[in-house]
Amino acid sequence: MAETQVAPYGSWQSPITSDLIVAGTIGLGGVRLDGNQVYWSEQRPTEGGRNVIVCRSADGQIRDITPTPFNVRTRVHEYGGGSYLVHQGTVYFSNFADQRLYRQDPEAEPIAITPEGAYRYADGVVDGNRNRMICVREDHTGSGEAANTIVSLTLDGSTKPLVLVSGNDFYSSPRLSPDGTQLAWITWNHPNMPWDDTELWVGQLHADGTIAASQKIAGGMNESVVQPVWSPDGRLYFVSDRTNWWNLYRWNPAVEDGVEALCPMAAEFGSPHWVFGIADYAFAAADDLICTYSQEGVSYLASLNVQTKELSPITTNYTSIAGIHVQAGRAVFNAGSATEPGAIVQLDLTTGEVTVLRRSSTLEIDPGYLSVPRPIAFPTENGLTAYGFFYPPQNRDYTAPTDERPPLLVKSHGGPTAATSTAFNLRIQYWTSRGVAVLDVNYGGSTGYGREYRERLKGQWGIVDVDDCVNGAKYLVATGEVDSDRLMIDGGSAGGYTTLCALTFRDVFKAGASYYGVSDLEALATDTHKFEARYLDSLIGSYPAQRHLYLERSPIHATDRLACPVIFFQGDEDKVVPPNQAEMMVNALRAKQLPVAYVLYAGEQHGFRKAENIKRTLDGEFYFYSKVFGFEMADSVEPVAIENL
Incomplete structure (x- = not known):
């Protein structure tokens, strides 16, 4: 090793250059599982920031799915997220340039399945029984604010989208029960943000897919409910901060107020929903929930038995974990640590073996730097x-x-x-x-x-x-x-x-x-x-009633x-x-x-x-x-x- 040089702070020569960072680094996210294949999205600075869907097959081969010039990104809420889904080998995605939804069958070119116009779509789920997708739509065709609704549309684009739920300012997380008879969703209104006051609703579906009776399950004043997920046996789970911390709960009509706590602790099992498609937990089986939680800025992975309510830590070397998806005995998620770049990681739930599927950076940097x-x-x-x-x-x-x-x-x-x-x-x-x-x-x-x-x-x-x-x-x-x-x-x-x-x-x-x-x-x-039009009401005060505060705090x-x-x-x-x-x-x-x-x-x-x-x-x-x-x-x-x- 060369002798250490004495030099003023700020003047040191570093191998971590800006060229190295942009050339060797991509953004990773949006994990999806479909059969024995793993999908994720890559944001590539060297392609002008284009977002590309990538697939890893069972034999470990990785290939791009999204052809040039498509860019998989939605502008719902401007921050996006939940821009694509995969169902039986077919990919459905939002294209940034025109914000239309496209269907891409295996080995085929993408085909638009939504009409032209000032519409945006996000956070979709496939309703296989009815050959349709259910998703959030943001309609910019009228005057004034955009109209946000939950809509359904046929998978081949043969009919115009049908509005299923409307009337509130915002919607997210439409989630279909395993038997296709119930739809859960999150909703909120101005001036709230999704980490302030939200509500979880469940609607019964008619045979034709329209909403019959619906009811509020949880949420309201001073409660943020996020991430509804149906278990394989048809029970509805969610995350709520009703006790200060975002903890795990399930809908249980047999208990008081219909909400049952699963694992109360001073930790965050959820995160703020700036984007759609956040997934901090998923089911390995009806009674086995794989989750991540954070304490003082550090993430942990665990398994929760939802019957005994016992939380069992899963040891990993990662301190940042998000985007958990589980299928066929494996959990796939985004992970990183203080000294290891973010990656798409696969965990074998039986053996505990960890496999890195894709790294955000190909750089090999000496720990001494x-x-x-x-x-x-x-x-x-x-x-x-x-x-x-x-x-x-x-x-x-x-x-x-x-x-x-x-x-x-x-x-x-x-x-x-x-x-x-x-x-x-x-x-x-x-x-x-x-x-x-x-x-x-x-x-x-x-x-x-x-x-x-x-x-x-x-x-x-x-x-x-x-x-x-x-x-x-x-x-x-x-x-x-x-x-x-x-x-x-x-x-x-x-x-x-x-x-x-x-x-x-x-x-x-x-x-x-x-x-x-x-x-x-x-x-x-x-x-x-x-999305943020009334955010400042809580951060500063109502406008224009408290305009003086806006002036006082503006640099x-x-x-x-x-x-x-x-x-x-x-x-x-x-x-x-x-x-x-x-x-x-x-x-x-x-x-x-x-x-x-x-x-x-x-x-x-x-x-x-x-x-x-x-x-x-x-x-x-x-x-x-x-x-x-x-x-x-x-x-x-x-x-x-x-x-x-």
Whole structure:
């Protein structure tokens, strides 16, 4: 091994380059099982972010199913999910360009089965007895808000979709009982989000498939019910946070209020439904449920006997687990750990043997360049505790001068009702391997710590999240682990708002980066899509009745308090946070003669999917900080135009 070099933090040469990350990394998700075949979706940056369905046959052969130029992605709720399903070898999927549903038979080209028009579809399930699909439809053909319903449509597209359930603002998770006689679904109304107040309904089906009598099973005020699943013997299971934690329940008319708890514990067996098709549990048999749950940001796998209610841990090396599907004695899911990239993993439920079917990254990186996150809990406002994961700088080839402390990049996750985890993240390792420490914060409002922790952000967005990011940085300064003069913060979407608030309303951070972040809450409240149109009611207050809060907490109205450099990254087709949100802030910084950079990407929406843009963003943010703080970059990267520096 070569001798370790002494060099300042931020100047270390790293093998984890942006080219390596975008060339060797794909997004994995959407696992489906059909017979002895496993399907999943791959988001490929090198193909412009195209989503492709892939199939692994019983003999281990992997092949693409989706032909070019189809892109399997739905825009229902804008965030999508639940974009395809497989039934007896035939794939049904939503195509991003036209949002129509397509049928693709084995070895055949896709054929559209829904009419042209401003319709979107998601979260489908096949009703084999009636030769149809049941799914969520979002209708944009009328004026005003889109209309969300549950519809059915024939599998060959021979008839127009038929509305089965309507009248509420939102629907998700239509799930058919094994005998085809009952349909379960989740519904909610403005101003709620699916992690606030939702209801679980069950409808009896006529022979022709229309809904007969229906009844509410669970949910309502202060209860989030998600993920209804029918067991093989026809019993309905679901996840509810009625006792603060998202725990497992089943519908049982024989008990009080018809709801039976299965495994009460201080853990999350569910997750916020930003997207359709989330699957945190599935049945191996009528009495055997395979599930994942999280505690303090770490995922675990287990088997639950639903008769004895005994939970048995299943030992794995993974700390991030999601998307569980079970069939024929095997569980297939997405998994990763702090030092292993995400993968599609198959678990033999009899032998316990684990097989990796597909890795999100083909890169083989020496562990000497990888920073292992350390969970931290730190004091924050009002005597409370907040959480995060700290990544110290790590590069086997370098050490820093003994009198130097590393710069710190604080990461504020999006949502804000979401969470960060210990899942392997090359974009974090990009920083730590160059000598920059990272703190990934699960501020108050994050999921994974119970409803009470999640509701710390009620009416307090722009305050609690900012306090927790600031106090996390202060905590690491106080423990002597980072340099107080080189504190940075970045975040995307809602995390971009937290970032801009921290830079504007606090004086702890010296620079930052906003990825499609919110700067004007009032503009967001009056110019966003249906799913989040009333989200701010709970995070800020009702609009326009409490307009003063929207103005007080908008960084754009307090630029006189902003006194540090900021770089902005934005997609020009973003419908969630439109470009004008970034541009208003950029213009304000220009007027103040503060260092500012603005990178606008053509053809990108909310989040960047193209390889060249992901690369430019990583390198561009590091380049920006190198100029602000005087790092001597080891890499030669494409410069970003920085004004006023």
